[in-house]
Amino acid sequence: MARSFTDQSYILHRRLGRKPDNVVGVKGISLVLESGRTMLDATGGPSVSILGHQQPKITEAIVNQLNKVPYIYSDARVTCEPNEELASLLLKDQPGGLSKVLFVNSGSEAVEASIKLATQYWNERGMPSKVHIIGRKQSYHGNTIGALSVSGHTSRRKIYLDWMCDNTSFVDPVYAFRCKKAGETDSQYVQRLRDQLEAEILKVGPENVSAFIAETVSGSTLGCVPPVAGYFKAVRELCDKYDILLILDEIMCGMGKTGTMHAWEQEGIRGPDIQAIGKALGAGFVPLSGVLLHQKIFDALAAGSKGLLHGGTFQAHPIATAAAVAAQKIIREQNLLDNVVKMGVVLHRALEDEIRPLPFVSDIRGRGLFWAVEFLLDPQNKVPFAPDARYNNQVVDVAFKNGLYILGTLGTAGDIHVDHVIIAPPYIVTVVEIY
Ligand code: PLP
Numbered sequence: 360m361a362r363s364f365t366d367q368s369y370i371l372h373r374r375l376g377r378k379p380d381n382v383v384g385v386k387g388i389s390l391v392l393e394s395g396r397t398m399l400d401a402t403g404g405p406s407v408s409i410l411g412h413q414q415p416k417i418t419e420a421i422v423n424q425l426n427k428v429p430y431i432y433s434d435a436r437v438t439c440e441p442n443e444e445l446a447s448l449l450l451k452d453q454p455g456g457l458s459k460v461l462f463v464n465s466g467s468e469a470v471e472a473s474i475k476l477a478t479q480y481w482n483e484r485g486m487p488s489k490v491h492i493i494g495r496k497q498s499y500h501g502n503t504i505g506a507l508s509v510s511g512h513t514s515r516r517k518i519y520l521d522w523m524c525d526n527t528s529f530v531d532p533v534y535a536f537r538c539k540k541a542g543e544t545d546s547q548y549v550q551r552l553r554d555q556l557e558a559e560i561l562k563v564g565p566e567n568v569s570a571f572i573a574e575t576v577s578g579s580t581l582g583c584v585p586p587v588a589g590y591f592k593a594v595r596e597l598c599d600k601y602d603i604l605l606i607l608d609e610i611m612c613g614m615g616k617t618g619t620m621h622a623w624e625q626e627g628i629r630g631p632d633i634q635a636i637g638k639a640l641g642a643g644f645v646p647l648s649g650v651l652l653h654q655k656i657f658d659a660l661a662a663g664s665k666g667l668l669h670g671g672t673f674q675a676h677p678i679a680t681a682a683a684v685a686a687q688k689i690i691r692e693q694n695l696l697d698n699v700v701k702m703g704v705v706l707h708r709a710l711e712d713e714i715r716p717l718p719f720v721s722d723i724r725g726r727g728l729f730w731a732v733e734f735l736l737d738p739q740n741k742v743p744f745a746p747d748a749r750y751n752n753q754v755v756d757v758a759f760k761n762g763l764y765i766l767g768t769l770g771t772a773g774d775i776h777v778d779h780v781i782i783a784p785p786y787i788v789t790v791v792e793i794y
Pocket of ligand 1: 405467499574578609
């Protein structure tokens with residue numbers, strides 16, 4: 360008989376003093392609890408399980424790979440089929456000039472590798488002073504020290520400040536709902552953010568700035584905030600003007616979640632120089648993340664030291680890449696990005712119809728199947744809840760009691776407290792499941 364782990368667990372769980380429910384099975388896009396209850400996994404964990412939990416083709420690919428080549432040390436000496444196939448699936452059309460990929464194990468590691476690649480790029484080009492990274496306030500790029508150093512999420516950084524790298528600074532994120540001034544047009548708002556970023560670049564000195572890092576659609580901290588039109592065009596132009604790399608973190612918003620494979624494709628820009636991907640890449644069956652890089656970064660390495668100063672024991676693990684190849688094929692064969700767009704419209708309508716009238720609901724925003732509901736104590740006058748109120752947790756708890764598993768991410772993020780929940784259903788979601 361299955362033993363219940365909820366009374367005594369030896370795991371250091373994220374929240375202490377809480378008895379987690381034991382998941383004993385899966386059914387389509389749902390989780391089955393030990394109690395027998397079925398939970399609709401409406402955000403696939405932190406926006407990961409984009410194909411639900413039962414995909415026989417992925418299971419088969421994993422088992423086949425286990426029987427064929429379960430592990431190789433993916434350095435320069437050996438490679439294997441699923442690694443190469445996945446890279447080719449992602450890059451054969453060279454989106455935005457991105458032409459090489461480094462596969463790693465977590466989003467945080469992908470951001471670490473992005474920072475290191477940027478640093479190495481400038482070194483190879485004889486500009487070693489370019490190390491400073493400009494990030495955005497209220498941002499989250501991962502939980503390791505380097506990734507946290509470029510994250511503007513003050514509450515997550517607070518007790519580690521002595522470990523944080525000093526070569527960073529932060530500008531305002533694009534967050535029109537709370538930060539656009541009364542009477543300000545979108546283009547005036549974009550201009551204000553552009554001017555602020557330019558001032559920061561000039562303050563630090565372009566000769567010292569390596570990169571600007573941002574999420575294309577801000578995920579967990581601000582809650583699925585799409586950029587105002589023209590924002591990333593302005594950012595891209597500034598990066599080009601001052602010879603600064605643009606790193607886009609699409610770990611949460613990318614790989615199809617907003618309706619295009621890469622969220623930046625909707626911004627009318629040529630693309631980033633470095634892009635971090637993760638979460639949805641392997642649909643959550645095996646951990647996998649990656650860094651996509653522009654040909655110019657590769658050329659600099661190839662013309663310089665001819666090596667990569669970053670590597671890890673488990674990078675490009677064949678079981679993970681085999682699972683991801685199967686996941687990526689399912690997305691393409693079943694035209695699931697079309698379903699993301701279609702179901703995104705349905706989800707938006709459902710949220711407007713059913714959720715908008717509820718107390719404290721102040722904003723509903725997102726793209727594709729990546730949506731958030733923001734709560735304010737006084738929506739009329741935009742008065743936020745106290746930072747420790749965590750109204751979103753109460754909402755997540757009530758939803759959970761009612762069979763719906765959604766995400767209430769850390770609401771406190773710097774000087775602006777954003778209390779929200781995220782709803783990001785799998786790409787295979789149906790109208791019936793949404794309503
Ligand atoms: N970057 C973004 C935008 C994220 O949302 C996350 C995780 O939530 C990360 C990086 C870190 O990824 P991981 O938790 O896989 O290390």
